[in-house]
Amino acid sequence: MLLQFELVADFVGADDSVVHGLEDLRSGSPRGVTTLPPMHHPSEPSPASTIDATGSGAASGGQADALGEPAGGDVSPSSPVRTVDVYTHGHQPAAVAQHARRTAEDCAAFARDVIRPESQILDVGCGPASITVGLARWASDGHVTGIEPGGDILAAAADTVAGASVANVTIAEASVYELPYGDNAFDVAYAHQVCQHLSDPVTAIREMARVVRPGGWVAVRDSDYSTMQSYPSSEQITRWREVYRTVCRHNGAEPDAGRHLYAWFREAGLPQVQMSGVVQQFWTDETRQNWGCSWAERCLHTAFARQAVEYGCATRDELEWIAAGWRAWADNPDAYFHYVHGQALAQVV
Ligand SMILES: C[S@@+](CC[C@H](N)C(=O)[O-])C[C@H]1O[C@@H](n2cnc3c(N)ncnc32)[C@H](O)[C@@H]1O
Incomplete structure (x- = not known):
């Protein structure tokens, strides 16, 4: 089967323009991604070459540091449009592996009714693309474009697509703040756990709506970190929640995004919002072990851990204690964890 992979901006100047990548991948082409001249799905408009592949402009967000995060976390004051924020989780293996467990069935059920076999879908911040390939199966006669603003996660997404036997997916390098697509290009724009990482989620939602045709849909799902609670209560998990939320806020983002979606959609010019919520739970041996051990790792070996120390939110010893x-x-067979996802679905008029 033919697989389409696309990098809208190629990896020229990757040292500067790849903002979320890992150090060891910065020197060459991302694993599993064929870097081709822009190649577009026939029903997609041509990208409007707005990405700055020189690494000097807004799309790059500036120089990346050793963990691949943009230094200072911001675009330069002279940049007219912010396109990249500091990504709190980072794309280190412990975080990406956790995200790769997600499926469209679990994470996009609230939008299932608006996706037709022929739908053209934009998956904003597709991460490792495990949801993206599920969306592609739902839109079996349509197409899904998964975007990420840069870095090795593009290669991880391409690997997932390659392994999933779906021919109707494009992985592209782009930021939600400046989508390289024309107005009305998609039937559905979807973002899962992305707005909670953005310093300007309203602009992002407005931009998603711009590329959706009238009658199409914008679908966004985000968790609410304040609702993350464990049994038994744990001093370390309470402190983890505090540290995580503080780091996220330091990055200019809203960790309790789920509860903000309704207001953000309205502010973005989408007043007819259908809100729903889902409780995520971890209590089986497998899910409890995975969630607990994954966060133990993430507290030690990801950009989040690095940022927590760098921002003065926690010491390394404290992170070891939290882990x-x-x-x-995770080792307590009676342990349970839950939190709430907010889900917003709105039709573009
Ligand atoms: C928590 S991950 C979610 C990944 C995927 N949607 C999932 O749920 O498995 C958030 C993703 O949003 C991406 N992201 C951050 N800023 C972005 C931007 N400006 N435009 C598009 N994606 C962005 C990050 O790189 C990251 O991969």
């Missing part, structure tokens, strides 16, 4: 708390929670 031990997560492992103890």
Whole structure:
């Protein structure tokens, strides 16, 4: 089967323009991604070459540091449009592996009714693309474009697509703040756990709506970190929640995004919002171990851990203590965890 992979901006100047990548991947082409001249699905408009592949402009967000995050976390004051924020989680293996467990069935059920076999779908911030390939199966006669603003996660997404036997997916390098697509290009624009990482989610939602045709849909799902609660209660997990939320806010983002979606959609010019919510739970041996051990790792070996120390939100010793708390929670057969996702669905008029 023919697989389409596309990098709208290629990796020329990758040292500067790849903002979320890992150090060891910055020197060459991303694994599993064929870097081709822009190649577009026939029903998509041509990208409007708005990405700055020189690494000097807004799309790059400036120089990346050793963990691949943009230094200072911001575009330069002279940049007219912000296109990249500091990504709190980072794309290190412990975070990406957790995200790769997600499926369209779990994470896009609230939008299932508006996706038709022929739908043209934009998956904003597709991450490792495990949801993207599920959307592609739903839109079996349509097409899904998964975008990420740069870095090795593009290669991870391409690997997922290659392994999934779906021919109707394009992985492209782009930021939600400046989508390289024309007005009305898609039937559905979807973003899962992305707005919580953005310093300007309203602009992002407005931009998603711009590329959706009248009558199409914008669908966004985000968690609400304040609702993340464990049994038994744990001093370390309580402290983890505090540290995570503080780091996220330091990055200019809203960790409790789920509860903000309704207002953000309205502010973005989408007044007819259908809100729903889902409780995510971890209590089986497998899910409890995975969630607890994954967060133990993430507290030690990801950009989040690095940022927590760098911003003065936690010491390294404290992170070790929090990680031990997560492992103890995961090893308790009585342990349980839950949190709320907010889900917003709105038709573009
Ligand atoms: C928590 S991950 C979610 C990944 C995927 N949607 C999922 O749920 O598995 C958030 C993703 O949003 C991406 N992201 C951050 N800023 C973005 C931007 N300006 N435009 C598009 N994606 C962005 C990050 O790189 C990251 O991969």
